Amino acid sequence: MGILAGGGDLPGRLVEACRATGREFFVIAFEGEDSEPIPEVAAARVGVGAVGKTLKLLHDEGCEEVVLAGPIKRPALKSLKLDWRGARLLPKVAAAKGDNALLSVVLDALEGEGFRVIGADDLLPQLLAPEGTLGRHRPSEEDLRDIDRGSQILRALGPYDIGQAVVLEEGRVLGIEAAEGTRALLDRIPSLKLAAGRGVLVKLAKPGQDRRVDRPAIGESTVRQAAEAGLAGIAVEAGGAIIIDLQSVTATADELGLFVVGIVPTEA
Amino acid sequence: MGILAGGGDLPGRLVEACRATGREFFVIAFEGEDSEPIPEVAAARVGVGAVGKTLKLLHDEGCEEVVLAGPIKRPALKSLKLDWRGARLLPKVAAAKGDNALLSVVLDALEGEGFRVIGADDLLPQLLAPEGTLGRHRPSEEDLRDIDRGSQILRALGPYDIGQAVVLEEGRVLGIEAAEGTRALLDRIPSLKLAAGRGVLVKLAKPGQDRRVDRPAIGESTVRQAAEAGLAGIAVEAGGAIIIDLQSVTATADELGLFVVGIVPTEA
Numbered sequence: 422m423g424i425l426a427g428g429g430d431l432p433g434r435l436v437e438a439c440r441a442t443g444r445e446f447f448v449i450a451f452e453g454e455d456s457e458p459i460p461e462v463a464a465a466r467v468g469v470g471a472v473g474k475t476l477k478l479l480h481d482e483g484c485e486e487v488v489l490a491g492p493i494k495r496p497a498l499k500s501l502k503l504d505w506r507g508a509r510l511l512p513k514v515a516a517a518k519g520d521n522a523l524l525s526v527v528l529d530a531l532e533g534e535g536f537r538v539i540g541a542d543d544l545l546p547q548l549l550a551p552e553g554t555l556g557r558h559r560p561s562e563e564d565l566r567d568i569d570r571g572s573q574i575l576r577a578l579g580p581y582d583i584g585q586a587v588v589l590e591e592g593r594v595l596g597i598e599a600a601e602g603t604r605a606l607l608d609r610i611p612s613l614k615l616a617a618g619r620g621v622l623v624k625l626a627k628p629g630q631d632r633r634v635d636r637p638a639i640g641e642s643t644v645r646q647a648a649e650a651g652l653a654g655i656a657v658e659a660g661g662a663i664i665i666d667l668q669s670v671t672a673t674a675d676e677l678g679l680f681v682v683g684i685v686p687t688e689a
Numbered sequence: 690m691g692i693l694a695g696g697g698d699l700p701g702r703l704v705e706a707c708r709a710t711g712r713e714f715f716v717i718a719f720e721g722e723d724s725e726p727i728p729e730v731a732a733a734r735v736g737v738g739a740v741g742k743t744l745k746l747l748h749d750e751g752c753e754e755v756v757l758a759g760p761i762k763r764p765a766l767k768s769l770k771l772d773w774r775g776a777r778l779l780p781k782v783a784a785a786k787g788d789n790a791l792l793s794v795v796l797d798a799l800e801g802e803g804f805r806v807i808g809a810d811d812l813l814p815q816l817l818a819p820e821g822t823l824g825r826h827r828p829s830e831e832d833l834r835d836i837d838r839g840s841q842i843l844r845a846l847g848p849y850d851i852g853q854a855v856v857l858e859e860g861r862v863l864g865i866e867a868a869e870g871t872r873a874l875l876d877r878i879p880s881l882k883l884a885a886g887r888g889v890l891v892k893l894a895k896p897g898q899d900r901r902v903d904r905p906a907i908g909e910s911t912v913r914q915a916a917e918a919g920l921a922g923i924a925v926e927a928g929g930a931i932i933i934d935l936q937s938v939t940a941t942a943d944e945l946g947l948f949v950v951g952i953v954p955t956e957a
Binding site: 577601 | 838841842845846848849850851852855856861862863864865867868869873877880881
C-alpha cells in the first residue's frame with residue numbers, strides 16, 4: 422500500500438488502519454510551498470513535480486495499491502521542479518482545467534504504471550459521514566433552510582469543477598469556496614457575519630468528482646475553525662464526505678456548542 | 690436630489706454631474722464600521738440604522754429624488770443603532786434574505802415616503818460600460834474562454850442573490866465573490882495563481898437585481914487591484930456595470946498592461 426500524503430490528519434489515520442490490519446505501507450509526503458506540516462509517518466519526501474521519483478519509490482517498495490490522502494496544494498508552475506517523467510506529463514497538466522481534471526491526469530499516470538488507485542474510504546469505510554446528527558446539538562429550522570439553500574448552490578456550481586463548500590447565515594450567502602480551501606473560507610467569515618452563533622458551513626462532494634481523490638473532509642480542526650468563525654454548525658454529505666475521527670469531531674462539536682449533521686442533498 | 694453615499698468614487702462623480710447641470714443636491718454619508726473614507730462632499734453623516742434621521746434630512750432639504758451611490762457595508766446587528774423609524778423596519782430587514790432583498794426594503798421605505806429613487810446611471814448614462822475593448826490591450830483566446838466560463842458561473846449563481854464577480858485562470862476558478870466584496874476577492878488571488886499576468890476578473894449584474902442600486906462597478910482602484918492580483922484583465926457587463934471614470938480606468942489599464950472589456954453575456 423503506497424500512501425501519497427498531503428496535509429491534515431488523514432495520512433496518519435490510514436497508517437493506523439494499515440498497522441491495525443497488519444497491512445504493509447509506505448508513505449510518501451509531498452513538499453510544497455505553504456504546505457501543511459509533513460506527516461511524521463512519511464518514509465520519503467518528494468516535490469510535487471518529482472513524478473518519476475515518486476513512481477520509482479512506489480515500484481521499489483513493491484506497492485501494488487496507492488491511496489491519495491489529504492489535500493495536496495497545487496503549486497505555482499515556476500516552483501514545480503518537474504523531473505523528466507513529470508515533464509512528459511506537462512502538456513496534460515497544462516490542459517487540465519480545474520482540479521478534478523488535474524487529479525484525473527495524476528490518476529491516469531498512476532494507473533498507467535500498473536498501480537491500483539483506491540480511495541481512503543476503501544481502506545477505512547467508517548470514515549464516511551453517517552446520515553443524521555452527530556452529538557448533542559441539532560440544527561434549527563433556520564439552519565435546515567440554510568443547509569438546503571447551500572446544497573442547491575453547490576449543485577448549481579457542480580458543472581464548473583469548483584469548491585465544495587459554502588457558508589450561509591439566515592439565507593444570506595457569506596462565502597463560497599473556490600481554490601482557496603475551507604480554512605481560508607472560514608477565516609474570512611467573522612467580518613461578514615451579522616451575529617455570532619448563527620450560520621452553517623455546508624460541504625458536499627462535487628458532482629462527477631472521482632471519489633477516490635479529493636473527497637470533502639472535515640476533522641476536529643474544521644469544527645474548531647467553524648466555531649471561531651461564529652457558526653452554529655456544519656453539514657456534510659452523508660456517504661460522500663469524510664469525517665476524520667468521528668469521535669473527536671463529535672466531542673469537539675459538543676464542547677463548542679456546534680451541530681454536525683450528515684445530509685442527503687436533494688438532486689438539482 | 691438626495692445622494693445617499695457609500696464608499697468609493699461614485700458619490701463624488703454624481704456631485705460633479707449635479708454641479709455641471711446646475712442641479713441642487715444634498716449628500717448624506719453613512720458611517721459604518723470598517724467603512725470607506727466618508728466622501729468629502731457629504732453635508733451630513735448618519736449611522737446606517739438612523740432611518741428616521743435620514744428620511745427627515747431628505748424631507749427637510751426638499752429632496753424629491755434620491756440616488757444610492759457606492760457600496761454601503763451591511764453592519765452587524767449589534768452595531769446597527771436603530772432609531773425609532775429604523776426599528777419599525779426591523780422585521781422586514783430581518784426577513785430579508787440576501788442583499789438584494791435588503792435593498793428592496795430600503796427602496797420601499799424611501800418610495801413609501803414619497804421619494805423617487807433613481808439609478809446613478811440615470812444621472813450619468815455615460816457611467817455604463819460600453820461594449821468592446823477599452824484601451825490598448827486585448828483579451829487572448831484563452832482569456833475569452835475564461836470570460837465565457839466566468840459568465841456561465843455567475844449566471845448559474847443568479848437565482849441565489851450572490852456576488853457578482855469571479856476570477857478564473859486558464860479554466861480554473863480561483864475565487865467567487867459572495868459577501869466579502871471584490872477587493873477581498875482580489876486580495877486572496879495571488880497565492881492561488883499558477884503564474885502572474887494570466888487570468889481574468891469577470892463582473893456581471895445579478896439577474897433580477899434592481900438596477901437602481903448595487904450595480905457592479907469598477908474604477909481605477911479595481912484595475913490596480915487586478916494588476917496586483919496578477920491578472921491579465923477585467924471583463925464587465927456592457928450596459929450593466931458602471932465604470933467610474935472611463936478615462937482613468939483606460940489610462941491605468943494601458944499603463945499596467947491589463948485589458949478591460951465590456952461584454953454581452955449569453956443568457957443562461
